[in-house]
Amino acid sequence: MNTVVCLKQVPDTETLIKINAEGTGIVTEGVKWVMSPYDEFAVEEALRQKEKAGAGSVTLVSLGPDRVIEAIRTALAMGADTAVHVNDPAFAAKADPYATATVLAAAIKDATYDAIFCGKQAMDDDAGQVASILGELLGLPVVTMVTKLEVSADKKTATVTREVEGGQAIIDVPLPAVLTAQKGLNEPRYASLPGIMKAKKKPVTVKTAADLGVSVEPMTIIKSMTLPPARQAGKKIEGDDSDAKAVALAKALHEEAKLI
Amino acid sequence: MPGILVYAEVQKGEIKKGAFEITSKAKALGGQVSACIIGKGVEGLASQLAKYGADKIYVVDGPEFEKYSTEPFVQALAQVAGMVNPSIIFTSASAQGKDLTPALAARLKVGSISDCVDLTLNGDKVAAKRPIYAGKAYTMVEATGNPQVVSVRPNSFAVVEAAGAGAVEKVAATLDASKIKAVVKSVEIAASEEPDQTEAEIIVSGGRGMKGPENFKMLEDLAHVFGPTATTGASRAAVDAGWRDHSYQVGQTGKTVSPNLYVAAGISGAIQHLAGMGTSKVIVAINKDPEAPIFTKADYGIVDDLFKVLPKLTEEVKKIKG
Numbered sequence: 001m002n003t004v005v006c007l008k009q010v011p012d013t014e015t016l017i018k019i020n021a022e023g024t025g026i027v028t029e030g031v032k033w034v035m036s037p038y039d040e041f042a043v044e045e046a047l048r049q050k051e052k053a054g055a056g057s058v059t060l061v062s063l064g065p066d067r068v069i070e071a072i073r074t075a076l077a078m079g080a081d082t083a084v085h086v087n088d089p090a091f092a093a094k095a096d097p098y099a100t101a102t103v104l105a106a107a108i109k110d111a112t113y114d115a116i117f118c119g120k121q122a123m124d125d126d127a128g129q130v131a132s133i134l135g136e137l138l139g140l141p142v143v144t145m146v147t148k149l150e151v152s153a154d155k156k157t158a159t160v161t162r163e164v165e166g167g168q169a170i171i172d173v174p175l176p177a178v179l180t181a182q183k184g185l186n187e188p189r190y191a192s193l194p195g196i197m198k199a200k201k202k203p204v205t206v207k208t209a210a211d212l213g214v215s216v217e218p219m220t221i222i223k224s225m226t227l228p229p230a231r232q233a234g235k236k237i238e239g240d241d242s243d244a245k246a247v248a249l250a251k252a253l254h255e256e257a258k259l260i
Numbered sequence: 261m262p263g264i265l266v267y268a269e270v271q272k273g274e275i276k277k278g279a280f281e282i283t284s285k286a287k288a289l290g291g292q293v294s295a296c297i298i299g300k301g302v303e304g305l306a307s308q309l310a311k312y313g314a315d316k317i318y319v320v321d322g323p324e325f326e327k328y329s330t331e332p333f334v335q336a337l338a339q340v341a342g343m344v345n346p347s348i349i350f351t352s353a354s355a356q357g358k359d360l361t362p363a364l365a366a367r368l369k370v371g372s373i374s375d376c377v378d379l380t381l382n383g384d385k386v387a388a389k390r391p392i393y394a395g396k397a398y399t400m401v402e403a404t405g406n407p408q409v410v411s412v413r414p415n416s417f418a419v420v421e422a423a424g425a426g427a428v429e430k431v432a433a434t435l436d437a438s439k440i441k442a443v444v445k446s447v448e449i450a451a452s453e454e455p456d457q458t459e460a461e462i463i464v465s466g467g468r469g470m471k472g473p474e475n476f477k478m479l480e481d482l483a484h485v486f487g488p489t490a491t492t493g494a495s496r497a498a499v500d501a502g503w504r505d506h507s508y509q510v511g512q513t514g515k516t517v518s519p520n521l522y523v524a525a526g527i528s529g530a531i532q533h534l535a536g537m538g539t540s541k542v543i544v545a546i547n548k549d550p551e552a553p554i555f556t557k558a559d560y561g562i563v564d565d566l567f568k569v570l571p572k573l574t575e576e577v578k579k580i581k582g
């Protein structure tokens with residue numbers, strides 16, 4: 001089973017986001033960068049499918065600056081085989097979801113694959129768009145929010161379970177297809193020490209806009225970035241008697257907050 | 261004035277509240293408001309949208325739309341968009357909307373703005389406010405394409421009655437079968453009557469402090485007395501312990517919610533949890549640790565054993581509700 005995994009590097013979820021002086025982006029100083037959590041599920045699933053098939057390859061594709069190599073090495077250490085790192089300042093300021101998908105499609109175009117895995121959303125912009133646009137650009141069916149995947153022996157079709165409101169849907173889809181990983185799909189493995197050693201020697205091809213022959217213009221423009229209004233700690237309902245506190249809370253929700 | 265097309269989602273034979281919210285908002289923004297519903301046996305629902313401002317309602321009704329499936333819905337909605345030629349398309353950022361919207365925008369060869377919580381108009385151009393980093397920050401975004409496709413987070417706008425002309429037009433969808441590759445074989449919906457966390461008006465959530473799966477009954481009881489717009493949620497610790505299904509998880513790797521009331525019982529308030537519920541209108545925290553970070557965000561805090569507070573709270577709410 002040959003697969004491509006699109007992976008994005010994002011600030012660790014522990015990060016306290018700060019906005020830069022211009023109000024256009026976040027302060028990146030001091031940020032710890034990690035593989036986007038949903039992309040970990042995507043990498044894991046690609047590895048499991050390859051292992052199950054007994055043959056194949058896992059190719060990583062990531063668009064981003066130099067630092068992205070760390071996320072790529074992490075996924076290589078988990079067991080992925082090769083990687084394409086698309087790195088070009090020309091893309092940096094323009095990488096909205098449409099542009100990102102356009103670049104990824106160009107980077108993936110010549111790869112051989114039975115499936116392309118993405119995360120259900122990137123843990124920074126929370127857009128949840130790239131995979132759907134990628135499928136459209138490559139002319140492939142897309143199934144989002146996948147929690148279970150069974151690939152047929154001939155790798156021509158897959159039966160996919162996806163999360164829907166209040167339940168799940170079972171879908172038959174011909175391969176190749178674009179699939180987005182939702183939590184529950186698997187438990188991502190940690191990179192082993194030998195894996196980390198091996199990852200250092202695995203091939204990473206760097207591509208620029210010129211190599212790919214694409215130029216992009218964003219379809220969405222971020223005008224400004226702000227922090228949410230700080231939430232003030234409110235009232236503590238004091239007292240020694242638990243029942244009295246519960247009564248006071250119900251009263252406050254009724255009379256003050258007018259929620260009941 | 262822009263022409264706005266609203267996609268009104270139908271679930272379980274009813275138009276979703278989120279659809280009325282975006283129709284109301286479209287009406288408030290001004291201009292011609294068209295709406296589109298897609299499904300099987302949905303024609304009778306169409307006129308409801310007129311009450312909230314739809315001037316024209318397009319109905320795509322047929323057996324092929326009985327179950328939601330991305331490609332047929334994208335094709336049908338793109339067909340209606342072609343008829344209406346709107347400058348803006350609104351969808352709901354519901355579970356279905358999150359799948360449909362980017363696919364629709366890609367089909368129309370434009371970008372979309374996901375999961376917006378506020379909208380303003382500048383001529384024909386929308387400026388949309390949307391959370392990023394799961395709500396740790398916000399961006400103001402504009403779309404350059406035409407139409408501008410915008411998905412709106414449920415509960416962001418009020419449902420407001422304001423009549424539109426409400427002319428109903430049936431549309432015979434002409435589907436390109438060669439593009440319909442994925443086939444939905446079955447859909448299993450849990451019997452639960454509770455609304456989805458992203459759309460609930462009240463969420464009663466429990467964390468590791470709940471001690472075990474059996475105690476979530478206490479949270480269900482409280483949600484139940486709050487009424488049909490209330491549901492339960494969980495922290496990741498409770499989900500990872502196997503006490504609750506992942507679909508209940510609130511937070512950065514779960515659902516991002518902004519209900520009118522969020523009750524956190526036995527949840528410490530880790531940054532990833534706060535990111536997912538920090539925009540709730542009123543937050544209540546019940547935790548025995550006075551230092552728990554959840555208290556820095558809570559409008560009402562009780563430092564106590566949740567097992568003592570919750571049953572009494574349920575009883576009191578029930579009394580008030582009468």
Ligand SMILES: Cc1cc2nc3c(=O)[nH]c(=O)nc-3n(C[C@H](O)[C@H](O)[C@H](O)COP(=O)(O)OP(=O)(O)OC[C@H]3O[C@@H](n4cnc5c(N)ncnc54)[C@H](O)[C@@H]3O)c2cc1C
Binds near residue numbers: 466498531547
């Ligand atoms: C990449 C990543 C993503 C994550 N995403 C999420 C996410 O989406 N959602 C999420 O919730 N977390 C997420 N987390 C986990 C997060 O960091 C915390 O570990 C988690 O939120 C803790 O859950 P908790 O508050 O239930 O447990 P704890 O932090 O253990 O807190 C339990 C609380 O219960 C209180 N308590 C105990 N007994 C009682 C009692 N009898 N009465 C009253 N109070 C009591 C304790 O005082 C304590 O404050 C993520 C972490 C990572 C690394």
Ligand SMILES: Nc1ncnc2c1ncn2[C@@H]1O[C@H](COP(=O)(O)O)[C@@H](O)[C@H]1O
Binds near residue numbers: 061
């Ligand atoms: N810069 C990128 N490089 C590689 N993959 C990406 C990039 N941006 C997004 N993706 C993929 O698309 C998914 C969804 O991203 P988004 O649409 O931005 O939420 C991510 O989980 C990745 O799998």
